[in-house]
Amino acid sequence: MSVGKIESADIKEVVEVHHQSFRGYINTCIGKNYTFGFFRWFIGYSDSVTLKVSSDNGVVGYVVGAKIGYNAELNKHLKPLAIKGVLLNLSVLFHKNFLFILKSRIKALLSFSKKTSSQVKDPDGKGLSLVGIGILPSEAGKGYGKDLMKAFEEKAIELGYDYLRLSVYKSNERAMALYSKQGWRSVETETPILYFYKEFKNNHVFLTDLGG
Numbered sequence: 759m760s761v762g763k764i765e766s767a768d769i770k771e772v773v774e775v776h777h778q779s780f781r782g783y784i785n786t787c788i789g790k791n792y793t794f795g796f797f798r799w800f801i802g803y804s805d806s807v808t809l810k811v812s813s814d815n816g817v818v819g820y821v822v823g824a825k826i827g828y829n830a831e832l833n834k835h836l837k838p839l840a841i842k843g844v845l846l847n848l849s850v851l852f853h854k855n856f857l858f859i860l861k862s863r864i865k866a867l868l869s870f871s872k873k874t875s876s877q878v879k880d881p882d883g884k885g886l887s888l889v890g891i892g893i894l895p896s897e898a899g900k901g902y903g904k905d906l907m908k909a910f911e912e913k914a915i916e917l918g919y920d921y922l923r924l925s926v927y928k929s930n931e932r933a934m935a936l937y938s939k940q941g942w943r944s945v946e947t948e949t950p951i952l953y954f955y956k957e958f959k960n961n962h963v964f965l966t967d968l969g970g
């Protein structure tokens with residue numbers, strides 16, 4: 759097992775891992791073009807952390823994250839790919855989470871236009887968001903997820919971040935168990951999403967709205 763940075767040459771394998779580990783999720787239902795765009799953006803973004811875990815057979819998992827406030831740029835980059843992905847895969851309009859995601863996107867757009875961007879939620883610029891983690895289903899339960907989480911935290915500390923955050927569907931018991939075991943704490947919301955965070959310094963005041 760080895761953990762390393764995701765390079766451009768790894769994208770194809772990482773996209774495959776993502777599509778297998780997130781099978782049935784909206785972001786995979788809209789096709790691989792969108793996923794390629796997603797990982798290319800993280801690799802090219804200066805304030806990102808991108809890690810892969812490999813076995814003898816190649817890449818078996820990945821984790822990507824970016825400094826809180828990254829959303830606006832990522833969304834701008836992904837918008838045309840998302841629209842094209844939906845048009846080419848119209849069945850996604852009937853996906854159980856489609857309306858929820860659409861509403862969150864509209865809410866984010868409105869709050870952005872009111873200048874209450876995620877900078878406000880991270881005034882010190884010391885927060886890193888874990889945006890996605892996935893392990894090949896055939897390799898799940900073997901400790902790769904734990905190894906990636908640890909490597910992600912170490913990288914965050916090395917880069918000078920004070921805390922980490924992520925969001926997860928409340929139905930995703932396996933992922934929630936992983937985060938809790940790694941010492942992350944959760945924040946309840948009234949939506950299908952739960953926020954988790956981990957502080958390296960104790961001085962941050964956490965609001966229930968950790969979006970971004």
Ligand SMILES: CC(C)(COP(=O)(O)OP(=O)(O)OC[C@H]1O[C@@H](n2cnc3c(N)ncnc32)[C@H](O)[C@@H]1OP(=O)(O)O)[C@@H](O)C(=O)NCCC(=O)NCCS
Pocket residue numbers: 779780889890891892893894897898899900901902903904905925926930931932933935936939
């Ligand atoms: C969630 C995920 C990243 C966990 O990775 P993993 O390599 O399977 O996890 P690990 O083997 O390191 O196990 C870590 C912990 O997860 C939990 N876990 C692992 N397998 C589990 C299972 N089958 N059922 C419930 N919990 C499980 C356990 O708490 C485990 O700790 P333990 O071994 O000390 O008991 C992986 O299963 C995955 O890719 N899932 C699909 C994509 C996803 O949901 N990503 C997270 C949302 S952003």
